[in-house]
Amino acid sequence: MTGHMTIAAMILAAVTVGTWNGQWFPSGRAEHRAAPEAEARTIAAAGRLLRDGLAKADPTGTNDVILCLNEIRGPKEANALCEAIGRKGLRVAVVTGYRRRDRFDQQQDVIATTLPVADASWSRWKGSKGRTPPRGYARASVVLSPGVTGVVYSVHLKSNYGQTDDGAAYTNRLKRTLAVEQLLEQERNKRGRPRQRPAIVAGDFNADRWSEEFKADTMFAAMESEGFDNALALLPSSERATHPARGKWKDRVFDYIMYRSLKPKGLPKIVPSGEVSDHSAVFVTLECGS
Numbered sequence: 001m002t003g004h005m006t007i008a009a010m011i012l013a014a015v016t017v018g019t020w021n022g023q024w025f026p027s028g029r030a031e032h033r034a035a036p037e038a039e040a041r042t043i044a045a046a047g048r049l050l051r052d053g054l055a056k057a058d059p060t061g062t063n064d065v066i067l068c069l070n071e072i073r074g075p076k077e078a079n080a081l082c083e084a085i086g087r088k089g090l091r092v093a094v095v096t097g098y099r100r101r102d103r104f105d106q107q108q109d110v111i112a113t114t115l116p117v118a119d120a121s122w123s124r125w126k127g128s129k130g131r132t133p134p135r136g137y138a139r140a141s142v143v144l145s146p147g148v149t150g151v152v153y154s155v156h157l158k159s160n161y162g163q164t165d166d167g168a169a170y171t172n173r174l175k176r177t178l179a180v181e182q183l184l185e186q187e188r189n190k191r192g193r194p195r196q197r198p199a200i201v202a203g204d205f206n207a208d209r210w211s212e213e214f215k216a217d218t219m220f221a222a223m224e225s226e227g228f229d230n231a232l233a234l235l236p237s238s239e240r241a242t243h244p245a246r247g248k249w250k251d252r253v254f255d256y257i258m259y260r261s262l263k264p265k266g267l268p269k270i271v272p273s274g275e276v277s278d279h280s281a282v283f284v285t286l287e288c289g290s
Contacts, residue, residue, distance in 0.1 A: 013145060014265050014287045015115065016058040017257050019202040021070040021156070021279035022046060024106060026077055031106070043077070045276050047084025053271040054087060057283035065090055066142065068154035068202035068257075069110040078110045087114065093140040094120035109138040109154040109203065116143040125179050133158050133175040137183065144288045150198030150262075153183055157219075159206040173217055176207060180219040184226050187260075194226045198261040198288050201228065204279065208253045210237060223258055231257040231268045231284040242270060242280045255282050262286040 026042040027034040034042070054065060065087055072078050075095045082090050092112045098105040111120070117140050124136035138154040158175035160168075189195050201223070207214045209230065220230065232240050232253060241251035257268070268284040 014058075014063045014285050015066055015144065016054055016063045016283060016285045017066045017068070017200060017202060017259075018050065018053055018057070018281060018283040019068045019070075019154075019204075019255050019257055020046075020050060020053075020273070020281040021204040021255060021277060022072055022081075023273075023277035023279065025069075025072050025081070025277070027073070027106075042276060043080050043084050045274075046081055047086065049271060049273055049276055050081075050085050050281060051087065053269060053281045053283045054085070056269040056271065057266075057285050061087075063285060064114045065112075066115065066152055066200065067110070067112045068138075068152065068200075069112065070154070070156040070204045071107045072110045073106050074104060074108055078108075078112065082112050089114040093117045093142075094122055094138045096122040096136060096138050098124065098135050105135070107135065107156065109135065109156055111138045111140045111152055111154045113140065113142055113152075117141065118143055118149055126182055128178050131171060131174055131178065133179040137179075144198060148198065148288055150200065150288070151187070152199075153201045153203075155179065155183070155201060155203040155205070157204065157206050173207075173214075176205070176217060177219050177222075180222060184222060187226070194260070196261055198259070199228070200257065200259050200262070200286075202257045202282075204254055205256050206254055209233075209256075210240070210253060227260045228258040229260070229264075231259065231264060232282070234264060234267050234284075235270075239270065242282055243278065244272065244280065246278065255279055257282060257284050259286055262288055 026039040078092045096109045120140040122138045125133040140152045207217045209220045240253045242255040243252040245251045265285040271281045
């Protein structure tokens with residue numbers, strides 16, 4: 001194969017992207033640690049879950065990988081999860097460092113990948129007069145192919161948990177909107193137009209694009225208007241749920257992979273987490289080039 005053909009093949013190479021909310025990983029509890037042996041079992045089970053999901057989206061195991069993870073306690077746990085997945089070359093690119101009062105938050109966002117990382121960082125969302133969104137984002141610039149660098153964001157947006165009235169619903173919705181608007185602003189050029197570089201925004205959006213309950217949320221339309229496609233839109237409505245029904249809650253679509261200047265290769269795969277998490281894992285294979 002000539003050098004020209006080799007580069008062309010690399011430009012058309014695929015990357016499998018996954019997102020998963022680990023539900024207070026690996027303790028499964030908001031403020032207290034589980035026993036070490038219980039956490040070890042959870043890490044092993046989550047590794048199998050994500051490994052199986054990658055295999056469904058990439059049966060040959062030859063694609064590069066990007067994982068956007070939510071509710072991970074910290075770097076130690078993120079690295080242990082990558083080891084448990086067992087994908088060659090998979091490593092943590094960035095872990096956020098959100099704090100709650102005098103301690104680190106136990107809901108950190110993570111990006112892990114097999115791709116070369118040009119740079120990586122994290123940030124809290126900008127303040128907004130008492131309506132500042134919680135947490136923030138992890139960000140990594142990854143080399144998709146020679147001469148093509150894309151940006152990846154891992155996000156966990158504000159939930160409606162505990163809201164009791166229309167005012168709280170409005171504030172929660174506004175916090176999600178403000179977070180997405182900040183990302184979109186970063187992804188515009190100096191003339192205010194969307195950049196053309198490949199971009200991925202993935203994670204727990206805590207809103208359902210297709211549910212009447214979230215019809216007032218504008219963030220999905222805002223992303224779509226700036227060139228982002230929604231991987232789950234490729235599936236029929238009956239197959240999109242990522243937050244399975246529990247108790248009084250019905251099935252919801254909370255976990256998304258949004259992409260720009262990339263194209264899907266096949267349909268997304270949604271992999272139930274069983275007892276490991278209340279969120280299913282989502283995978284899709286994307287291609288760059290033409």
